[in-house]
Amino acid sequence: MMNEQHIHGIFIPLITPFSRDYKLDINSYRKYVTYLAGHDIQGLVVNGTTGESPTVSWDEVKQMVQVTQDVLKSMNKTIPIIIGTGTNDTYSTVHRTEMAADLGADAAMVVTPYYNRPTQEGILEHFRVVSRVGLPVLVYEIPVRTGSRMTIDTIRKVLDLDGVIGLKDSTGDLDLLLKLTQYETKPILCGEDAYFHAMLCQGAAGGMLASAHINIQKYVEIYQRFVTGDMNGARDSFMLLEPMIQHVFAEPAPAAIKWWLAQQEIIAAEQLRLPLMPLSDQVKQGLLNSIVS
Numbered sequence: 001m002m003n004e005q006h007i008h009g010i011f012i013p014l015i016t017p018f019s020r021d022y023k024l025d026i027n028s029y030r031k032y033v034t035y036l037a038g039h040d041i042q043g044l045v046v047n048g049t050t051g052e053s054p055t056v057s058w059d060e061v062k063q064m065v066q067v068t069q070d071v072l073k074s075m076n077k078t079i080p081i082i083i084g085t086g087t088n089d090t091y092s093t094v095h096r097t098e099m100a101a102d103l104g105a106d107a108a109m110v111v112t113p114y115y116n117r118p119t120q121e122g123i124l125e126h127f128r129v130v131s132r133v134g135l136p137v138l139v140y141e142i143p144v145r146t147g148s149r150m151t152i153d154t155i156r157k158v159l160d161l162d163g164v165i166g167l168k169d170s171t172g173d174l175d176l177l178l179k180l181t182q183y184e185t186k187p188i189l190c191g192e193d194a195y196f197h198a199m200l201c202q203g204a205a206g207g208m209l210a211s212a213h214i215n216i217q218k219y220v221e222i223y224q225r226f227v228t229g230d231m232n233g234a235r236d237s238f239m240l241l242e243p244m245i246q247h248v249f250a251e252p253a254p255a256a257i258k259w260w261l262a263q264q265e266i267i268a269a270e271q272l273r274l275p276l277m278p279l280s281d282q283v284k285q286g287l288l289n290s291i292v293s
């Protein structure tokens, strides 16, 4: 299982490949995970936002986790597996976190509860109850999707919970990060791709970044340069990625990532589940033009 020391470097939020008839394409998934595991990454996340979690069943999650474990074992790799278990219902989140533990996950990623508009106290209680399951919890704050936002005081209290090992911060709020990292805090991962370099500068421990699919090695290199003190090199390399990142998120993710993976023949089809739609031709062209090697 993971602990705070494991939260650093580049984490890949996995897509869920579908066939043309919208079924889980497990053969593509196997090939895709084999490809990813060949890189110097610190974690794989099944059933995150990039995995289209609102449209994926638990049975499909289970199949993907088992294949991920098989692939890693056959490659003799020990990359932690994090499973997205968060919902807006505390008790179903507890149940899914228990099932994730049974599947052998190394941690659960739990999003701030959405839709029911809980109070700060309710959000804290949600994380308190889920953290007692015993599977380490990575808290996922993404107000643009959840419609609910933790105050700095709530984030500190949530991070103080025993079973919580860190935060994935997709707020894009550098001031928040600065306030958190001013004092001793559990590790914080950047979850807002365009801010990766800026967040490293403000004390982030790494990133969980869908855009890293396009050039994993480059992201690993930026992180390595940063932690070894080559600040200018890290910044210059990241600047070259920025136009690509803009295109990846120009339309709802993970359309661009799936399209690119299908182009590379890493997965068979770029298929998304509705209501997500395929990438437009305009963004495909922009993305191709913006990719640097």
Ligand SMILES: O=C(O)C1=N[C@H](C(=O)O)C[C@H](O)C1
Pocket: 013, 014, 048, 049, 050, 051, 142, 170, 191, 192, 193, 208, 209, 210, 211, 253
């Ligand atoms: O899959 C995720 O988890 C990610 N979430 C962020 C989002 O949904 O906007 C972006 C990040 O690249 C990965």
